[in-house]
Amino acid sequence: MISQGDAALLITGHGSTVNPDSSAPSLAQAEAIRNRRIFREVVCSFWKEEPSLRDALLLFGDPEIREVYVVPNFISEGYFTQTVIPRELELEGSLTRRANGQLWKYCEPVGSHSAVTELLLARAAEIAPGVEEAETTLLIVGHGTALNDQSAVAAKRQVDKISALGRYASVQSAYMEEPPLIADWPRLTTTPNVVVVPFFISDGLHSYEDIPVLLGIEKEGAMAATRLRGVFRSNPHRLHGRALYYANAIGTAPQFADIxxxxxENFERCTLDLGAPAQTVSS
Amino acid sequence: MRPPVERLLADWIASGTRGIGQIRITQSGGIFSLCHREDEGRSDLAVHRSPNDAIEIAKYTDAGEYRPLKTAPNLRRGWWLELPDVEALQRALDFFYPGRLAALAVWEANRLAPTPLRATLERQTGMYRVAAKIPDGGIDQLVGRFCRSQDGEPGCLRTIMWARDGTKARPSLRLPLDKYIAPVDQTGRGENVIPLLCQEACNLLVAEARKVVKSE
Structure with missing residues (x-):
């Protein structure tokens, strides 16, 4: 159990230099958690926005704060959770003891939590109300990249878990940049209904424009952000003789604050199990 | 007991500071009121009362462009923010100028250890690793235009605390010496304002350094 009063929470996100919606879920979840008054301090830091991950090293100067939980608001393990965040925060494993005695606890990214499966199912049901699941394909869309396969692995894991429930006619993952490509959805699916949920932390150009263009529900080209956001409100899209339902990014669900x-809290359970040693850094 | 940053803020207010960055701070009857320094005296400002409103106010320029760098001198005008106490004031300023009060608190405690630009660049991995190849002359030009307090591209109101490298050389000789001196009001108005300290080059500058290297 997280001790009241002497613990702080640092939510780390990617952020963006071009898209203000990138950091919005992290900021909203920080506010929701702050209002629960569990932690002495709740702050966000970002790779591409302010406060930066480096700034985060200065954010917990309150001597009452003895522990800092670092939770990556990322959809999967990968380059950012394994390389960038530990490097920028000068973490030396799951536990890092600072020179002032403060203990930083590096937690699993939100996307790894088992409750994400429930949220995917809830989001799919929400955007396609009353649609018969037995006549529906659920497509979970990840980024996919040749550089790091982890995000594709995370999407596939969700596919396996939801498939095992036997609710949908078919559950598949598809990607923007690697096969199976989301652009091939008419060929990948055979059901009259197709529900597409982007497996991303926040809405941005991928969910506003790139995926809608690949799906064929929007034309390529610059559009006003307000117009782009409207893409989530015009379900179902009638294409190729099917009803296509398109959701916004899964990470925008307010339940991610609970995750x-x-x-x-999982960090405490895991380290108790493993008996992980604390490490000391000189910063 | 108040947390250190709240104490710092209360001390600065008590010392008669007139604001921070482009923001005027006034206090009356225990209420803190914030507005753009260029808007002082206007009576037609849109009134806000939550520290969280600072998120939206700070998000776009007057021209509606997104502001990825909150210390760029392009804060929009036309707003008035009333806050009930120092805690709310700190929360709002942390949205307007994220991380700057924390950096100032560490600096005032004589514990700020700025990171030389070369160390920041050499730490990069992935697509930004190449940024470390920028020559000293390239740094001089880049910092000289990118971090300039006024008329920069985009410009930044922070005071640079970091050196170019281990020699402690200033990163750019194209910037006035004032750019490196903490108490100076970087808007050029010469007022007593809370300084916005830069302890390490931001990711935007790292990305620009990469562009410089890639273009050569």
Whole structure:
């Protein structure tokens, strides 16, 4: 159990230099968690926005704060959770003891939590109300990249878990940049209904424009952000003789605040199990 | 007991500071009121009362462009923010100028250890690793235009605390010496304002350094 009063929470996100919606879920979840008054301090830091991950090293100067839980608001393990965040925060494993005695606890990313499966199912049901699941394909869309396969692995894991429930006619993952490509959805699916949920933390150009263009529900080209956001409100899209339902990014669900908290609590359980040693750095 | 940053803020207010960055701070009857320094005296400002409103106010320029760098001198005008106490004031300023009060608190405690630009660049991995190849002359030009307090591209109101490298050389000789001196009001108005300290080059500058290297 997280001790009250002497613990702080640091939510780390990617952020963006061009898209203000990138950091919005992290900021909203931080506010929701702050209002629960579990932590002495709740702050966000970002790779591409302010406060930066480097700034985060200065954010917990309150001597009352003895522990800092670092929860990556990322959809999967990968380059950012394994390389960038530990490097920028000068973490030396799951536990890092600072020179002032403060203990930083590096938690699993939110996307790794088992409750994400429930949220995917809830989001799919929400955007396609009353649609018969036995006549529906659920497509979970990840980024996919040749550089790091982890995000594709995370999407596939969700596919396996939801498939095992036997609710949908078919559950598949598809990607923007690697096969199976989301652009091939008419060929990948055979059901009259297709529900597409982007497996991303936040809405941005991928969910506003790139995926809608690949799906064929929007034309390529610059569009006003307000117009782009409207893409989520015009379900179903009638294409190729099917009803296509398109959701916004899964990470925008307010329940992700609970998942952030759960990942902090999971840290305690995991380290108790493993008896992980604390490490000391000189900063 | 108040957390250190709240104490710092209360001390600065008590010392008669007139604001921070482009923001005027006034206090009356225990209420803190914030507005753009260029808007002082206007009576037609849109009134806000939550520290969280600072998120939206700070998000776009007057021209509606997104502001990825909150210390760029392009804060929009036309707003008035009333806050009930120092805690709310700190929360709002942490949205307007994220991380800057924390950096100032560490600096005032004589514990700020700025990171030389070369160390920041050499730490990069992935697509930014190449940024470390920028020559000293390239740094001089880049910092000289990118971090300039006024008329920069985009410009930044922070005071640079970091050196170019281990020699402690200033990163750019194209910037006035004032750019490196903490108490100076970087808007050029010469007022007593809370300084916005830069302890390490931001990711935007790292990305620009990469562009410089890639273009050569």
């Amino acid at each position: 952030i908290l759960a990942q902090a």
